[in-house]
Amino acid sequence: MERFTDEELIERCQAADGSAAGEPFLNVLFQRHHGQVASWCYHITGDTNSAVDLAQEVFIKAFQGIGSFRRGSKFTTWLYSIARNHCLDELRSRKRQGQETATLPDDLEDWGIERADFVIEQRESRELMQRLIREALDETETKVMTLHYVHELPLDTVSRMLGLTNESGAKAYIVSARRKLKRAHEMWNDRTKAEKASRHAE
DSSP: OOOOOOOHHHHHHHTTTTSSHHHHHHHHHHHHHHHHHHHHHHHHHHHHHHHHHHHHHHHHHHHTTTGGGOOOOOOHHHHHHHHHHHHHHHHHHHHTTTOOOOOOTTTTHHHHHHOOOHHHHHHHHHHHHHHHHHHOOOHHHHHHHIIISSSOOOOHHHHHHHHHOOOTHHHHHHHHHHHHHHHHHHHHHHHHHHHHHHHHHH
């Protein structure tokens, strides 16, 4: 199920038409995006304590309205819109009740959209790279790439940790992994273009 895009998961939820068959797809969407939605809620409200609760409420709203999601739209953009509106409603409610709230910047709308798009692009790039690593690299190459690029360990340290006795050590695996990832990325681009062309032809 992890291989499905967000939008493909939603199509399957909509096909289930509110039945229990759609729950596994909703669970995957929740697991993928709950942390990011909580982060959005914090950036909008400035309230660490309620960010997680607000994120859960956002998902409830989103899943209740999943039938209104339009094919061809981007799930993360749609979800951010729900999060932003829900958080602003919460801030207005607190203000009416006389509770102390964070001061909202005048440019919140522009900041929010730009920030969300930036975060979404970063997340999607990271997820794509993780997917390509899983699909294209062997176990040793994956370990080398993770230790060097994620944990920022020097190549000689990686070589010692993994017991790499070949002449070039970890560097040889980096070269091999980069070549495989480049090829995998090119294939992914070709596949994506073909899928877009097919959708436009429908």
